[in-house]
Amino acid sequence: MSPTAEAAAPAVGSGGRSTRGRRIVAALAVTQTIGYGVLYYAFSVFLLPMQRDLGAHGPQVATALTLAVLTTALCAPLVGRLLDAHGGRGVMTAGSVLGTLAVLAWSRVESLPQLYGVFVAVGIASAMVLYESAFAVIVSWFDGNGRADALLALTIVAGFASSIFLPLTGLLVDRYGWRDALVMLAIGYGVLAIPLHALVLRRRVRRAAAKKESRTDLVRxxxxxxxxxxxxxxxxxxxxxxxxxxxxxxxxxxxxxxxxxxxxxxxxxxxxxxxxxxxxxxxxxxxxxxxxxxxxxxxxxxxxxxxxxxxxxxxxxxxxxxxxxxxxxxxxxxxxxxxxxxxxxxxxxxxxxxxxxxxxxxxxxxxxxxxxxxxxxxxxxxxxxxxxxxxxxxxxxxxxxxxxxxxxxxx
Structure with missing residues (x-):
C-alpha cells in the first residue's frame, strides 16, 4: 500500500468476520444474481419478440442495451461518490426500486423511443445496484483476506446469473409472452432486492472515519x-x-x-x-x-x-x-x-x-x-x-x- 493509502486507510477491526458480514455477502450474492439476470442477461431472450411487436429491426432494438450500458458508465463516477459518502444501503435500495419500476415500464413499451427511455432508467439503476456498488459495500466492510474471500464468494454465485436466467426467461416468454414475463421478472426482482438491500446492508463503523475533504484530496x-x-x-x-x-x-x-x-x-x-x-x-x-x-x-x-x-x-x-x-x-x-x-x-x-x-x-x-x-x-x-x-x-x-x-x- 502506498504512503497515501496508509495515511487514509481506516482502522482494521473484526467486523469483516462477523455474522453480519456473512449476511451481507449472502444478500448481495442473491441481489447480484437476480440483478444481472433481469437487468442484463434477459434482454437477449426478449430481442426477437420485441422486434415483432415493435416493428423494428434487430440492431434498432439491440441499441437499447448499448444505451443502458453507456448510461451505467456515465453514472458510475457520481454513484461512486455517493457510495463513499453514504454507504451502499440507501443507494442500492433506491437503485433496486428504480430497476423494478424500469422493468415494469419495459413491459409496456410500444415504440423505440419509449424503449430507449426505459433503458436509460435501466442503465441508471444498474450503476446503483450491480457489481461496482456491491464491491464497494464489501470493500468497506471487510479487511485483508476476508475481503478477497467475500468478493470471490459473491462473484462465484453471481457468475451463474446467465445460466439461471436465460433458460428461466425463455420458459416464461414461451408460456406467458414477453410482456407478462417482464412483469414477473420485475416483481421477483423487487420482492427480493429491495428488502435485502434495505434491511441487510449496513455501513461498517470504523474508528477513523474519513472526512469528505480527505476523500476528495485522495481522489485528486x-x-x-x-x-x-x-x-x-x-x-x-x-x-x-x-x-x-x-x-x-x-x-x-x-x-x-x-x-x-x-x-x-x-x-x-x-x-x-x-x-x-x-x-x-x-x-x-x-x-x-x-x-x-x-x-x-x-x-x-x-x-x-x-x-x-x-x-x-x-x-x-x-x-x-x-x-x-x-x-x-x-x-x-x-x-x-x-x-x-x-x-x-x-x-x-x-x-x-x-x-x-x-x-x-x-x-x-x-x-x-x-x-x-x-x-x-x-x-x-x-x-x-x-x-x-x-x-x-x-x-x-x-x-x-x-x-x-x-x-x-x-x-
Whole structure:
C-alpha cells in the first residue's frame, strides 16, 4: 500500500468476520444474481419478440442495451461518490426500486423511443445496484483476506446469473409472452432486492472515519498519478476484449465451420471458466503480486485469441483456445478491487472505482460494435488480432503499474 493509502486507510477491526458480514455477502450474492439476470442477461431472450411487436429491426432494438450500458458508465463516477459518502444501503435500495419500476415500464413499451427511455432508467439503476456498488459495500466492510474471500464468494454465485436466467426467461416468454414475463421478472426482482438491500446492508463503523475533504484530496491525488491511469488503461482494454469475445464467439465459431450447437456449447464454457479463473487467481494472489498474476492471465487470453483463427476450425483447437481465453474471463472483476484497495485504501474506493468504470464499462459497450464493423470489413481474423492486442496491452499496463507502485513504496 502506498504512503497515501496508509495515511487514509481506516482502522482494521473484526467486523469483516462477523455474522453480519456473512449476511451481507449472502444478500448481495442473491441481489447480484437476480440483478444481472433481469437487468442484463434477459434482454437477449426478449430481442426477437420485441422486434415483432415493435416493428423494428434487430440492431434498432439491440441499441437499447448499448444505451443502458453507456448510461451505467456515465453514472458510475457520481454513484461512486455517493457510495463513499453514504454507504451502499440507501443507494442500492433506491437503485433496486428504480430497476423494478424500469422493468415494469419495459413491459409496456410500444415504440423505440419509449424503449430507449426505459433503458436509460435501466442503465441508471444498474450503476446503483450491480457489481461496482456491491464491491464497494464489501470493500468497506471487510479487511485483508476476508475481503478477497467475500468478493470471490459473491462473484462465484453471481457468475451463474446467465445460466439461471436465460433458460428461466425463455420458459416464461414461451408460456406467458414477453410482456407478462417482464412483469414477473420485475416483481421477483423487487420482492427480493429491495428488502435485502434495505434491511441487510449496513455501513461498517470504523474508528477513523474519513472526512469528505480527505476523500476528495485522495481522489485528486490519485488521478494525477500514472498508477491510476495504468489501471484504467489495463481494465478498459481487457474489458473491451472480453466483451468482444462474449458477443462474437458463437458467430465466429460457426464462421469457422462448426455447428451452432457445438459453438453454443463451447461458448457456454466461458461461464464455468470464469469461476475457475477467479478461484485460481485468488489462490495465486496470496503468493505473488496481484497485478503480475492478472497480467499473466491476460497474456494467456491474448494467446488464446490469436490462435483461434489458425487452429479454431478443428474441434480440439477451438476448445483449447476457448479454455485459454476463458480462464481469464472473470479475473478482471475481482482483481481491480484488490489493486485499488492495496494502492489507495478503502476511504475513496467507490469514487476511484467509479472513475475507472466510466472508461471500462463504456469500452465494454462500444468494443463489440466496433468489432462487428471490423469483421464485416476485413474479417474475423482481424477482430481476434484486436482482442489479442487489447489483452496484451492490458498485461503490459499491469506490469508497468506493478513496477511503478513498487518504486513509489520503496522511495
Amino acid at each position: 491525488a490519485a488521478v494525477r498519478q500514472r498508477p491510476f491511469w495504468l489501471l484504467a488503461a489495463a481494465f478498459t482494454a481487457h474489458g473491451g476484449g472480453v466483451a468482444t469475445v462474449a458477443v462474437l464467439l458463437i458467430t465466429y465459431l460457426v464462421h469457422l465451420g462448426h455447428s451452432p450447437v457445438f459453438a453454443a456449447g463451447v461458448a457456454g464454457l466461458l461461464g464455468v471458466l470464469s469461476v475457475t479463473g477467479r478461484l485460481i487467481t485468488t489462490g495465486l494472489r496470496r503468493r505473488w503480486a496481484a497485478a503480475r498474476v492478472a497480467a499473466a492471465v491476460f497474456a494467456l487470453q491474448g494467446i488464446g485469441a490469436v490462435l483461434l483463427p489458425p487452429v479454431g476450425a478443428t474441434v480440439p483447437g477451438a476448445i483449447a483456445c476457448v479454455l485459454l481465453f476463458g480462464i481469464g474471463f472473470g479475473v478482471g472483476t475481482i482483481t481491480l478491487p484488490h489493486l485499488l484497495t492495496e494502492q489507495y485504501g478503502t476511504v475513496a474506493y467507490a469514487s476511484l472505482s467509479g472513475r475507472i468504470a466510466l472508461f471500462s464499462v463504456a469500452g465494454e459497450a462500444l468494443a463489440p460494435l466496433g468489432a462487428v464493423t471490423l469483421a464485416q470489413t476485413v474479417g474475423y481474423g482481424w477482430v481476434m488480432g484486436s482482442v489479442t492486442a487489447a489483452c496484451l496491452a492490458a498485461a503490459v499496463a499491469l506490469v508497468a503499474y506493478h513496477r511503478l507502485s513498487n518504486q513509489v513504496v520503496s522511495s
